[in-house]
Amino acid sequence: MQIGPYQLKNRLIVAPMAGVTDRPFRMLCKKLGAGMAVSEMITANKALWTTQKTLRRADHSGEVEPIVVQIAGGDPAMLAEAARLNVGQGAQIIDINMGCPAKKVCNVAAGSALLRDLDNVGRILEAVVAAVDVPVTLKTRTGWCRETKTALTVARMAEDAGIAALALHGRTREDMYRGEAEYDTIRAVKQAIAIPLIANGDIDSPQKARQVLDYTGADAIMIGRAAQGRPWIFREIQHYLDTGALLPPPRVDEIRELMLGHLDELYAFYGEYSGCRIARKHIAWYTRGLAGSNAFRQAMYRLESTAEQRLAVADYFRRLGDETERLTYVYDDNDEMGHEQ
Numbered sequence: 001m002q003i004g005p006y007q008l009k010n011r012l013i014v015a016p017m018a019g020v021t022d023r024p025f026r027m028l029c030k031k032l033g034a035g036m037a038v039s040e041m042i043t044a045n046k047a048l049w050t051t052q053k054t055l056r057r058a059d060h061s062g063e064v065e066p067i068v069v070q071i072a073g074g075d076p077a078m079l080a081e082a083a084r085l086n087v088g089q090g091a092q093i094i095d096i097n098m099g100c101p102a103k104k105v106c107n108v109a110a111g112s113a114l115l116r117d118l119d120n121v122g123r124i125l126e127a128v129v130a131a132v133d134v135p136v137t138l139k140t141r142t143g144w145c146r147e148t149k150t151a152l153t154v155a156r157m158a159e160d161a162g163i164a165a166l167a168l169h170g171r172t173r174e175d176m177y178r179g180e181a182e183y184d185t186i187r188a189v190k191q192a193i194a195i196p197l198i199a200n201g202d203i204d205s206p207q208k209a210r211q212v213l214d215y216t217g218a219d220a221i222m223i224g225r226a227a228q229g230r231p232w233i234f235r236e237i238q239h240y241l242d243t244g245a246l247l248p249p250p251r252v253d254e255i256r257e258l259m260l261g262h263l264d265e266l267y268a269f270y271g272e273y274s275g276c277r278i279a280r281k282h283i284a285w286y287t288r289g290l291a292g293s294n295a296f297r298q299a300m301y302r303l304e305s306t307a308e309q310r311l312a313v314a315d316y317f318r319r320l321g322d323e324t325e326r327l328t329y330v331y332d333d334n335d336e337m338g339h340e341q
């Protein structure tokens, strides 16, 4: 999989997720097998560029190349400026967000709201591609609604504008995250364009990854929610694509060490107060479905310091059983998160 001058080590990409794919998470996923990871979106609104949140999102120090920064907005000139600024700060690939259905984003005619104004889509693609010397990629959905799927039109516009790769989520804006992603549109788009196509939506296992790659003919796949609390899914998928065999679940001690390392990175990145709060959701994802995890989470949510939180996690894994054993998901009836997906 090649994007501009960057030859990725494989076809597995971490989907951008605001509030999730921060630098510690991206680095962890890359370490565990992802070929590329897209940053959380950075707004094109200049007024917000000095907020702590945006500054953190633009911090890529120590990250494995290529550094991909996603920008979101609705105004071509502002997006072009945001692209230039981020390249100045180390971005090696700029990704334009035309897929986010969030109200906060759509109300300002950005994200997937752009799909209702194709003239503006064209202006944005041209302005951003012209603004920077690095590859520009586009992430979008199949359309605004099922009646008017614009994916084919947008894909051709992207190719004509010089977009280096297209990521397509098999849902419309109106679908939000409901129902199942469909891959027919992704397959049709793949047949219509020559630039690399990345398939996205509901890929949550090695077998599903294989199916989606085969069915759509996509050059790569992008994984979001299934990597939450399971960043090792990338090596599991790669192993399956390479050998046709499933890896056994990871060992308890490996996941304990991996989690504690992740927590340390989060604490260092966000500091004591935010670090403790942001780590909570990752801990909840990691432990979902494991024995006794519901009670553990309730207690863990109440802890207010990173030191207590780290100790609680280490202790939970000690109680989980023999550390040389494989991780076992039990999805007990009391585990409300076990049934979430």
Ligand SMILES: Cc1cc2nc3c(=O)[nH]c(=O)nc-3n(C[C@H](O)[C@H](O)[C@H](O)COP(=O)(O)O)c2cc1C
Pocket (backbone or CB within 6 Å): 015, 016, 017, 018, 019, 020, 040, 041, 070, 097, 098, 099, 100, 139, 169, 200, 201, 202, 203, 222, 223, 224, 225, 226
């Ligand atoms: C919590 C969360 C945050 C997201 N933030 C972004 C974002 O900042 N930019 C974007 O293009 N998509 C965003 N998405 C959409 C994902 O990139 C992806 O397209 C979607 O989750 C479908 O893939 P999946 O089924 O593998 O999760 C977000 C999704 C989630 C769940």
